[in-house]
Amino acid sequence: MPTNVPPQYREAEHRFREARSTEEKIACLKEMYAILPKHKGTEKLQADLKTRMSKLQESSERQQRKKGFDPYHVAKGEVAQIVLVGAPNAGKSSFVAATTNARPEVAEFPFTTQLPLVAMMPVMDLQFELVDTPPVPEGGMPPWFPNLVRQADAVLLLCDLSNDDGPFEAQAILDQLEAARVHLDRSRHELLDDGHCFRRTLLVATKTDAPGAAQRLDDLRTLLGDRFLVFPISATMKEGLEPVGLALFDALGILRVYTKQPGRPADHDRPYVMLKGTRIRDLALRIHKDIAASLRHARVWGPSAVFPGQEVHGDHTLLDGDIVEIHAG
Ligand SMILES: Nc1nc2c(ncn2[C@@H]2O[C@H](COP(=O)(O)OP(=O)(O)O)[C@@H](O)[C@H]2O)c(=O)[nH]1
Ligand SMILES: [Mg+2]
Structure with missing residues (x-):
């Protein structure tokens, strides 16, 4: 080593x-x-x-x-996978470099990134898995590309504000993906029986520091602002990056729950990541099936508790940031 x-x-x-x-x-x-x-x-x-x-x-x-299929695909100990799509030179690799520890190649000529690259993006106390994608050859989208988007938990569509063609290039990618039955959408995230697939997507407008970017941002909002939430960023100036992470957290519909042992402080290192609407009994099941089977009650501190340490039962709905002490056996 x-x-x-x-x-x-x-x-x-x-x-x-x-x-x-x-x-x-x-x-x-x-x-x-x-x-x-x-x-x-x-x-x-x-x-x-x-x-x-x-x-x-x-x-x-x-x-x-x-x-078989696990509906909690953003389960504890797993990470949400976020796929970056955008025209060559849109600034995908720069976004990854600015938000993670990875050092993808960034160059002013297109086609720099050759293979999908994975890197972890810290968001609050979680880590999301970013997938930087190689450019799609002009004229045809190879099948691996829509397949990568299909398996994503969320998508970032990057649009270049340093280039008049930016918004149209983004539109072209949307059209190509639709031809492959993959639809990027503000909030819809589902796979239909007929193979059509909707993926929740944020529109990231890159290079806000470039000359003329403000005008192009207006144009982009006119073209796609109804369809997506738009997040203007500059990877170079490190501006606007944090809101993207927080919006991803929101879009994923997840919440963080911390557990504690009686008489001990909460384990703040490793939150359980659960879907919104999760109840105490879902959390117990995530921890261990024996705990779920012998669950008696729980005590809750935090947003869902009426008062700190409130005693609740299996059907109590949890909120982001709750601390839970499970009593079982
Ligand atoms: N001015 C400016 N240039 C940027 C920014 N982000 C990326 N670039 C430039 O845009 C070009 C393409 O970036 P890259 O990240 O390789 O794009 P990719 O092909 O989508 O991965 C490079 O020359 C970068 O330096 C930014 O925030 N501001
Ligand atoms: Mg790249």
């Missing part, structure tokens, strides 16, 4: 060791791979990471086949 890996690699490695689920372990390995400088000295480590990823991937696929 070479000792000259960046500190962010060590952080990801630490999270890997703490990871509870296979999905989370894979995400950490992908992140370690993205952070790792690619040169001769790290070749062995690169190969080693790839082997570990494919082994875990296989075991995760075996588990998935056994389990």
Whole structure:
């Protein structure tokens, strides 16, 4: 193991060791791979990471086949996957570089990014998995592209404000995806029986620092402002980035719940990520099926509690930021 890996690699490695689920372990390995400088000295480590990823991937696929579909696909220990789409040069890789520890190649010529790259974006005390996509060849969208969008928990559509064609390029991508039965939508997120797929999407208007950007932002709002919420950002100036993360959190419809043991402080390191509408009994089930089976009551501190430490039962609905002490057995 070479000792000259960046500190962010060590952080990801630490999270890997703490990871509870296979999905989370894979995400950490992908992140370690993205952070790792690619040169001769790290070749062995690169190969080693790839082997570990494919082994875990296989075991995760075996588990998935056994389990079937899990509606809590943003489950505890798993991460929400956010796919970036946009024309070549729209600023996708710059967005990833500005919001994560990964260092994708950024260049002023298109077609710089060759393969999808995964990196973790910190949002509050969570991490979302960003997928930076290679450019779609002009004239045809290869099937891997809509497939990547289909499996996303949310999509960021990037539109270049430094270029008069920006809004039309974004529109062209929407049209191409629709031809592949993938519809980017402000809030709709579902897969229909006929194969049509809707994905919740935020429109990110990039390069607000570029000359003429303000006028083009107006044009973009005219063209697509009814269809999507628009988030103007500058990766160069690091402006407008945080609202994108918070809006993703909102769009995903998730909430964070912290657990505690009686007489002990709450575990603030690792929130359980649940879908909105989650009740105490869902949380108990997430922790362990035996706990759910022997659940007696719970005590709640935080937004859903009428007073701190309120005693509640299985049907109590949780809110983001709640702290829960489960009494079972
Ligand atoms: N002025 C300005 N240029 C940017 C910004 N973000 C990206 N760029 C430039 O736009 C070009 C394409 O960026 P890149 O991130 O590689 O785009 P990608 O092809 O979508 O991944 C590069 O020259 C970047 O330096 C920004 O916020 N402001
Ligand atoms: Mg790129």
